[in-house]
Amino acid sequence: MIVLRGKGFLAIATLVAVCATAPAAVADTSAAERTALLEAQRSGHPVELTESLEAHSRTVAEPGGTLTTSRSVHPERVRTPGGWVPVDTALRVVENRVVPGATTTEVQLSGGGGQPLLRLADSGRSAAVRWPGPLPKPELDGNTARYRQASPGVDVIARVNADGVRLTVEAASAGPLRFALDTAGVTVRDRDGALEFVDGAGQALFAAATPWVGVPRGGDAAQRPGRFAVVAPGAVEVRLPEGMSGPVAAELSFTGAKPNWTMVDSGFAKVSYWNSTGSAKAGTYDAGEHRLRSFFVFDTRGLSGREITSASVTGMENWAWSCAPRPVELWRTGPISKATTWEKQPEWLAKLSTLSVAKGYGSTCPSGPVTFDVTPLVKDAAVQGLASVTVGLRASDExxxxxxxxxxxNPVLSVVLR
Incomplete structure (x- = not known):
C-alpha cells in the first residue's frame, strides 16, 4: 500500500497497487504513461507523470504496472513561471504587505496602517476589504495573521488557505460589522446573505460565504448564520443574528469562487454553506434538532474507456463525539450548487460505503484518515463518460x-487504473 499525503478533509489518498504484467499495463496507455510505467518498473519506485499535473490532480505510475490518479476538491498545487509547486500558505512580509508562499487565488493581507485588511486578485481583477480605521502590525504564525485591537475591543484573525482567506472577528460586544470594499474589474452582488464578485460576463471570480456568528470558542451549538448586506456603493455590513449580545466571534470566508463542496443543516434549512472554509460535518450535536450533511464534487474527466481497478475517497476526521465508533455513510447524490440548502438538497441516489469509526476526540482516538470504497461509482462514471460525480456524507443515525x-x-478521490 502506498500513501500520498495532502491537505484537507479527505487529505490522504490511499493508493492500492495492483500487480499487472508490463506489456498489459503499457498497451492501453499514452506515450508519457508508457515511459513512466517502464521507469517505475525499472527503478522499483513510483514515478509521477509531470504532464498530468494540475492544481487538483496528479497521476503516478506504480512499479506493479498500474497508474494511480488522485483528484482533490481544493487545489493542492499552484502553477508558477517555474512550473507547478505545492500550495504554501505560510505568511511572510514583503514590502509591508503580508503574502503567502503560493496560493491559487492571489492573496494579500495588511502589513498594518491604512492598507486593505485583505485583497483577492485574479488576472488584474480584484476585491479588497478595508477595515474602518488603521490596522496594527499583525502577529504572524504559519498561515495566520492576528491583528490585536484592530478596533477598541476587537481582534481580527486572518487564516489563509489554498484559494482564499478565513476571517475571525472577535468583538467584546455584539453589533453590526461594517467594511469598505474596493473592487477592480468586478461588481458586488448580494446573494441571499452571501456575496459574489462577478466580472462583466457575470462570471463569479470571488465569493464571501454566509457569515457564521457565535460566542468565542463556543463550539458548534453556539454558531448561527448572519448575513452580508450591501448597504451603499462600496460598503458592506455583516448583520448579526437577532438577540445576540456580549462577546461574539464572526467567521467570514472570502475565496476564489471555485470550490466544489457544500453542507446543509436542518436547523438552518434555507442557508447555503457554499464556499465555506469551515469543517465538513455529518450527524447531530443536539439530538436531531440540527442534522448536518456534506457534499463534494469530484472531477472524473479522462477516465472514460479506462479499466478501473479500484477507487476510494479518503478523509481526515478531526472530531468525534467520543472514542466509541459510530457509522458514517458515503452516498452517490445528485449535483450541488450555490443554491443547495437543506430544503433544496440533491437526491440521495445510492449508498456507496458505511464505516464505523471515531477519530479526533482525544489522545486515545486521535484525528486520522477514513477511507470509503467508491469503485462502482467511478467505474460507472468511466463507462458513461461523466465529467464529474457528486457524493454526500451523512451519519447513519441523525x-x-x-x-x-x-x-x-478537502476530499481526495484516488483511482487505480490500467
Whole structure:
C-alpha cells in the first residue's frame, strides 16, 4: 500500500497497487504513461507523470504496472513561471504587505496602517476589504495573521488557505460589522446573505460565504448564520443574528469562487454553506434538532474507456463525539450548487460505503484518515463518460449525538487504473 499525503478533509489518498504484467499495463496507455510505467518498473519506485499535473490532480505510475490518479476538491498545487509547486500558505512580509508562499487565488493581507485588511486578485481583477480605521502590525504564525485591537475591543484573525482567506472577528460586544470594499474589474452582488464578485460576463471570480456568528470558542451549538448586506456603493455590513449580545466571534470566508463542496443543516434549512472554509460535518450535536450533511464534487474527466481497478475517497476526521465508533455513510447524490440548502438538497441516489469509526476526540482516538470504497461509482462514471460525480456524507443515525463527526473539507478521490 502506498500513501500520498495532502491537505484537507479527505487529505490522504490511499493508493492500492495492483500487480499487472508490463506489456498489459503499457498497451492501453499514452506515450508519457508508457515511459513512466517502464521507469517505475525499472527503478522499483513510483514515478509521477509531470504532464498530468494540475492544481487538483496528479497521476503516478506504480512499479506493479498500474497508474494511480488522485483528484482533490481544493487545489493542492499552484502553477508558477517555474512550473507547478505545492500550495504554501505560510505568511511572510514583503514590502509591508503580508503574502503567502503560493496560493491559487492571489492573496494579500495588511502589513498594518491604512492598507486593505485583505485583497483577492485574479488576472488584474480584484476585491479588497478595508477595515474602518488603521490596522496594527499583525502577529504572524504559519498561515495566520492576528491583528490585536484592530478596533477598541476587537481582534481580527486572518487564516489563509489554498484559494482564499478565513476571517475571525472577535468583538467584546455584539453589533453590526461594517467594511469598505474596493473592487477592480468586478461588481458586488448580494446573494441571499452571501456575496459574489462577478466580472462583466457575470462570471463569479470571488465569493464571501454566509457569515457564521457565535460566542468565542463556543463550539458548534453556539454558531448561527448572519448575513452580508450591501448597504451603499462600496460598503458592506455583516448583520448579526437577532438577540445576540456580549462577546461574539464572526467567521467570514472570502475565496476564489471555485470550490466544489457544500453542507446543509436542518436547523438552518434555507442557508447555503457554499464556499465555506469551515469543517465538513455529518450527524447531530443536539439530538436531531440540527442534522448536518456534506457534499463534494469530484472531477472524473479522462477516465472514460479506462479499466478501473479500484477507487476510494479518503478523509481526515478531526472530531468525534467520543472514542466509541459510530457509522458514517458515503452516498452517490445528485449535483450541488450555490443554491443547495437543506430544503433544496440533491437526491440521495445510492449508498456507496458505511464505516464505523471515531477519530479526533482525544489522545486515545486521535484525528486520522477514513477511507470509503467508491469503485462502482467511478467505474460507472468511466463507462458513461461523466465529467464529474457528486457524493454526500451523512451519519447513519441523525438523532444520536454519538454519531457527530467533523472532517477537513478537502476530499481526495484516488483511482487505480490500467
Amino acid at each position: 438523532t444520536d449525538n454519538h454519531h457527530w463527526k467533523r472532517f477537513e473539507n
